[in-house]
Amino acid sequence: MRDYTELEKIRLAKLERLRAAGQEPYPTRAERSHTSAQALAEYAQHPPADTHTAAGAYTVAGRIKAIRVMGKSAFVHLEDGAGRLQLYFRTNDLGEERYRLFQDVFDLGDFVQASGGLFTTKTGEVTLWVKDFRMLAKAISPLPAAKEEIVDGQKRVYSAFDNPEARYRERYADLAVNAEVREIFRARARICSALRKFLDGQGFLEVETPILQPLYGGAAARPFVTHHNQLHQDLYLRISFELYLKRLLVGGLERVYEIGRDFRNEGVSFKHNPEFTQLEFYWAYADYEQVMRLTENMIAFVADEVLGTRTLTYQGQTLNLNPGWPRVPLAEGIAEFAGVDIHAHPTAAGLLRAMEAKGIHADPKSTRGKLVEKLLGDFVEPHLIQPTFIVDYPRDISPLAKARPGDDSVVERFEGYMAGFELCNAFTELNDPLDQEQRFIEMGRDYAADSEDTHPLDEDYLRAMRYGMPPNGGFGMGVDRLTMLLTDKATIREVILFPHLRSREE
RNA sequence: GGGCCGUUAGCUCAAUGGCAGAGCAGGUGCCUUUUAAGCACUUGGUUGGGGGUUCGAGUCCCUCACGGCUCACCA
Structure with a gap:
């Protein structure tokens, strides 16, 4: 049994509480009538006469990215593959018990499903007025928390998950948290x-x-070697x-x-x-x-x-x-950026001397081609923007x-x-x-x-x-x-x- | 493989060789149109591992691991 962190233990307890309340934390099926983008587009096309009252019927599904609880109501940002949608939970609509369940056991990172009509809040955000909701998948481990703010249309991110090693090792968390x-x-x-x-x-x-190739080729590189057990044959991964x-x-x-x-x-x-x-x-x-x-x-x-x-x-x-x-002939590029005329030096030894005269040092065992490549890589390549x-x-x-x-x-x-x-x-x-x-x-x-x-x-x-x-x-x-x-x-x-x-x- | 830099709470980061801290996340309250919501209180640490110097090490030294940058390598 693995050791859970304190934060994970709290979420495991919430999971049990959800079960006790008769909700399966990992239900087999989900329902979704609209993606967030579809819901918003539909609302924009057919705005109701009274934008402050919920209209239409939408069921959305996604991950909780932000929760703002204000006593007996709460705003939540739900993110799905198409974007994000704000949800509005209210005691009046859900009843004391269901509202408490949401507030107490739903966390950032959980996958949820929510149904209701759309309306526009005081601050102008089109929002789903939640009539029904349920857990789709409880997150046990907290995702690396980040906070976002929109300032003059520019997104500002605070405490972003940006440690490269952690991001690459846990790419799933990186993707979950960093939309870009x-x-x-x-x-x-x-x-x-x-x-x-x-x-x-x-x-x-x-x-x-x-x-899997018995011989490798087509490039100058060292291969990875593997082995076929039954054929008793070493194989190379292609280069x-x-x-x-x-x-x-x-x-x-x-x-x-x-x-x-x-x-x-x-x-x-x-x-x-x-x-x-x-x-x-x-x-x-x-x-x-x-x-x-x-x-x-x-x-x-x-x-x-x-x-x-x-x-x-x-x-x-x-x-x-x-x-x-x-189209720049290699010899011209080298002449321009390294000041060496490779045409004038048809042998490796001659070219090496010409390079040394310019203060360019190379492995004396290099072939002429290798020397030319060095000139290309060191002097020409950086200029080719x-x-x-x-x-x-x-x-x-x-x-x-x-x-x-x-x-x-x-x-x-x-x-x-x-x-x-x-x-x-x-x-x-x-x-x-x-x-x-x-x-x-x-x-x-x-x-x-x-x-x-x-x-x-x-x-x-x-x-x-x-x-x-x-x-x-x-x-x-x-x-x-x-x-x-x-x-x-x-x-x-x-x-x-x-x-x-x-x-x-x- | 070499050089330089780095690794501190779940995340982002502080901390002259002298009590390991903050913001966010989490917890407990208050708060029914918020949006980095707010207010009050609060939990959380093998400071990457091991060894050493020191009265005392997150801090100095050695070593190992991992990463970043860079050089080398890469017809």
Whole structure:
């Protein structure tokens, strides 16, 4: 038996008192004729002649958010999924005994059902004049209490439940108490719907590919490992969808996408959660130029659908999401912001010397591609506030992308940036099985040089490609990051319902 | 993994090394159109855990746990 707090013991006693009075604290069924918003809308459309007398018949259900008792009457705020509605309880209407029952055993956080007509109070709030009420679910533990006040139309919250750790660990309490948190996840759902609507409209097919994979690939990340008992087989949780989605192009599905979970066994930060939601699509006969245009249109479409505008404020910065993002070759961006001409330094050693000359220090074992990435991340990325495509990446950090015709050292790849961080990554996909095999082998060498684990070589993927893969453009985007941007949240944990936290001993 | 900061009542926060407090929530009263309702009284603490210094530790030191920020890592 667990230890209840003093506050919980008081509520347990109230629960017993409710039972003693013949009311079930957790009845099986509830009734509801109107949501709070429906009731208010109906009243507004057909206001009674005398607004101070209860009119109509409404039954509402929801959670008690505020109680103001004044002797023999009480005002209560009820919150449901649509909003809130004030309830008015009065001894005259309910009788001494029922009124006392309400006053004595109904608490903040309880789910209740109430019926009556609507009227307008002296202070102008449309309110349900309660003729009947009952408990729907008694709350034993008090929700983190917050108080709200409306000052000049602005909501002010006092003693808000805002300790991040507590909010993430008890997200249910966070959601119950902080209405704006519920809005984040409504927006998130609309973002996913808008992405699907856009891609479906472009003739893409939504598919599902394995999360448990015998080999992992498609990105540079350490995987989570798990085990199938009966098959005596170790399996990896996928780090990307790429290699499976491209197998589908081999199979003749020309436009496919997947929205789902990726798992990366790496550091946690304001923009990294160990599991995160990714959108990837692959588009046969398209190249990265077409994918760029589709990307701009997709982001603008989502902004229209979710925000109703293409201008948004992110952490105090105004972002313009209209299509027509600048295309900045990676080498130009680095030249501008880091003052290093990477074209002039085709070898890792040469580039490293050029960087050292600028006072930029890097791991001397880095490949040239790694050095270029460091320059991009440290010097260019922070400047990319407005939506920008950085294009044309070094071949050795892009093993699944196709080389640029006429320049083997550069691949047709772009990354979309805004607000100073990477949003998406895409390329003209490599579809030459012999080149792909060579790249995999090169990557293995690079990993060895970096003293990382050797990346597994996916033979089955090469077999698929040998059957013939149409030329195609592919795309990947972090849906969590897009949600951060559109909801103006500074950390990924705010847009994931249950972000990963270290376990805590009870 | 490193650095810095933090953890005090259900929630939000105070407290020169010297009696652990406030507001809200809770309880008991008063109050039949309130809205952070109001008024009076009042309960509530292993100050994250453990160890140390000290006559005396929420406060200083060590250590562990968890979190925040940041750096590193993240083709």
